[in-house]
Amino acid sequence: MEKGKGVVGRRWAIDFNESSSLSLRDIPDPPGYARASQDQDDSTVTRKKDAESNWKSEKAWEVAMAPVKNLLMMAFMMWMAGSTVHLFSIGITFSALWQPISALQGVGKVFEPYKDSKVDILTPKLLFIALNMAGLGLGVWKLNTLGLLPTHASDWVSSLPPAQEVEYAGGFYR
């Protein structure tokens, strides 16, 4: 180990940048451990890569299917919440709306780790989006059953002012 090279009066110093100082290559491998090296044969590499991509696509599908569980749970919660407007039902409905939206926003990031030239992540992505859309739909449907969506005529006319009258009459009793 070369420490304090060229520095006068310093007892010790660590140079983190100098990787050579900590180079692992100088240290022999422990017995029984075979370091995978560049010069290993291609077949092993492809196998390894296949396994990895398989694993990745598996994972991607898993991720894509994840909202199903969520969906079922949400449906159950909504059923529990009932159809009257109160704090609980509003909270559940809004979380049911918020979860898919935030998931959809981060759809790229979710599938980032599984990105691979060989892995087809488009289909899981689409499935993921579709499932989240379904969740969103469920939320909107719930919102509607709570009567918070302006889908009825009454929602549009409830604050319509009375029509103006053309004529005016006053009168008296005698």
Add this chain to the structure above:
Amino acid sequence: MEIRVLILLLLPLLLISLFVPNPTVALYEDQVGLMDWHYKYIGKVKHAVFHTQKAGRKRVVVSTEENVIASLDLRRGDIFWRHVLGKNDVIDAIDIAMGKYVISLSSKGSVLRAWNLPDGQMVWESFLQGSTLSKSFFSAPLNLKIDKDNVVLVFGKGCIHAVSCIDGEILWKNELSSESSDIQHVFQPLGSDLIYAVGFITSSKLVIYQINAKNGDLLKQSTVDFPGGFSGDLSLVSTDTLIALDSTQSKLVKISLVNGETSLLPSDIADLIDGFSGMASLLPSKLTGMLAIKINSYIVFVRVSGEDRLEVVEKINYPAAVSNSLSLLEGHYAIGLVQRSGNKIHLTVKLDSDWNSDMIKESIELGHQRGIAEKVFINDYIRTDRSPGFRALIVMEDHSLLLLQQGEIVWSREDGLASIMDTTTSELPVEKAGVSVSKVEHNLFEWLKGHILKLKGTLMLANSDDIVAIQEMRLKSSEKNKMTRDHNGFRKLLIVLTKAGKVYALHSGDGRVVWSLLLPSFRMSNTCHHPTALSIYQWQVPHHHAMDENPSVLVVGWCGFSLDSPGILSFVDSYTGKELYSSSLTHSIAQVIPLPFTDSTEQRLHLLIDADGLAHLYPRTDEAIKIFQRELPNTYWYSIDGEKGIIRGYGLQYSCLPGITDEYCFGAKELWSIVFPSESEKIIATTTRKLNEIVHTQAKVLADQDVMYKYISQNLLFVATVAPKAAGEIGSANPEESWLVAYLIDSITGRILHRVTHPACQGPVHAVFSENWVVYHYFNLRAHRYEMSVIEIYDQSRADNKDVLKLMIGKHNLTSPVSAYSRPEVIVKSQSYFFTHSVKAIAVSLTAKGITSKQLLIGTIGDQVLALDKRYVDPRRSINPTPSEKEEGIIPLTDSLPIIPQSYVTHSLQVEGLRGILSVPAKLESTSLLFAYGVDLFFTRIAPSRTYDSLTEDFSYALLLITIVALVASIFVTWVLSEKKELREKWRVLLLFLFHPVDSY
């Protein structure tokens, strides 16, 4: 849009209020007087009797034109006790008998009551029967006793009754009016057992009855003819002399009753008074040995002495009040006179025997707002220096009451406020930058003391004295009494017009009189002898661009009592209380129609319809005529002739009358008429919507998201008719021959939109119209109970506007102007309920934007105001409402409307003689101001759906502040702590790394 957001925000609150089964608006005991006030009045005093015995409290008992008998404290003018008799129970006379009873005669001489003088409890009541209508009066002679009973001699309905003072038993009765005699005086000469009753049979015949005082036997009846005829005035000068006026009103006729013989002695007034011409009349004051004659603009006092001598003792200018003569010791009599000159009133008390010297002559400074003295009652007392003193109770032209003693006004009462004719409101001026609020707080010490007290109260450390002080402070809160506009619109000026033609501005905070004005144009003058003030309208309500101008009100009246007497208009500044200008009109005023247009100075256009059916436009400006001419084809008016049972609708035409070029005058052309058959229907009540009512929406949303469109029209007229036989009082007709018909009529086209008959029902009908519904109250003869019915009108032609897409993009014609000529298809829902009370007045709460649910304000027979939620009179109520209907707030149907004691807005108070209820919207949507008037005045704030848009009075701001501070502090502390922790963590990691270097891979 803003409102929608508001609703969304308030939705939970509104829903909470919906689920509460009975939204009562009760107060806590310590909240009484915080936002309400109540003032007691008695009205214009007619008679006054002093009770100033040495022991006990000195008091004066008065009867008034509002049918009130009251006992007032002579020292302070407070009411000891008071009884408001019914509307038809007019008081004829009062007196004190036996020194402990107040006797009152009322209902045209048919009810005699005795009230206990100290506490006002009724002791007895006697109903006196009689057959004819006549003058009614009574006397309580001191010396007349029958079997040791003190006796009151009552004349009424053509009979003389002697009634025992002790228990009201009628001792004897004598019916005098065998012929149509008009008895003027009943009197008993001193020490005699005879009672004389003197009157006229015809205009030229005098009749004198002599009656035995012990048993009421008629001893003698004599008639005397007087060829000249009598005018009807008869004055009792002494127990054997009366003075009458002849029919030309230029001769005095002295009537002597000596030894049962009657002699008449006419003498010309011209002989007495130089330069007499015209007509004389006798003043009604009861003077002894004298009489007061009004001649043109003078009052002449004539002394009647000796055999046939009449001599003039004094001549004073006319507007003067003369008291009755007051008997003093040693057989003297005192007479009080009150005159006015400039802004002073002069009280003179004279002795009859020594007219030239005044017992008392006092001048009192009095502003112009009280007018002249109308009546004076005098009473004597012994001063501390043993000299005789007099106090005088004076009724002024504005019906106020003053007590004068030793040249000072001891107290005054604004009793004109007991007879309010009409009311309106005005905003207060906007707070200007220079006006500081702290001025109201006296000084820092007071301020600190107040806050310490409040703190004590909050921390529950206050003792009972402190609590009283805190309560007083809350009541006197300066905030509500400021003379500027407030953010919530709670502070307003209530402008009221009284029967005396006086306009008062009352502050809504505590009901004090801000200004008052006895309208100069409504005072008696040479051109107008009987001005009558009728109604008051908002003339100019400046907002937006005309902000610097003061608002003004229009007071409308007649110069006379009938419909065709010429009109008077007076314009009064609402802030200063000065009359801006007035005009005496050449035409009459049958009705004032405020139009929904204003000119550039925010003056509202008014149409005055005269008795001939011509319409006159005011203000008379070119601008007004330009505005009106545009709207003229769309302006209509109608008149309801209750006597003939005809409703007529008119349109306007440009020309007034042929040959008259008055561009402000418009003729009428009859467009329609509805004639009710006089043999089956008689109009007894009509009502329309209030012009200033604001309706928030035309749609009514049901729980299942369905929509019903309200039929909202300003031009709907509710008319109730009854069978002519059942037009009288309840019980005057059989159920079979009485019915009540309710109509809803469009007043533009005369179309009857709805008609419903209630069999076996009769009036009186009280109705209120609001939005698309009308509620009316009547009596059901079969059920022997009062009923209330509701009619709601919905527009069926709009019902198919249900396409959400079209509504979303605004492709609908729901808000486009509608004409009454486009035939509306209406459906009507109605329901009836029993209601326990009979009703004096009925109104509905109005709010600024019309979002808040409505309350019916019912003035009950007990003179209280009951707030009944409109949800109780909802025709959609059913016995078993579905869950969705329940969610909507529909109450299960019951046969009668509940009266929840907590929903009396007047809580424990009574607004005696309740006549009207006015609801004014505050700026705060949830709140409405309520002003109830009658003999008493009452004001409060009501919140029909509770104050969902503001924090309650007892909300703890301190707690809120402390919470916020605590939160901020804790945020800061945790932030500091977390920073520290983070730093520590970083150091820890670094140190770890330093001392335990590991492989990074």
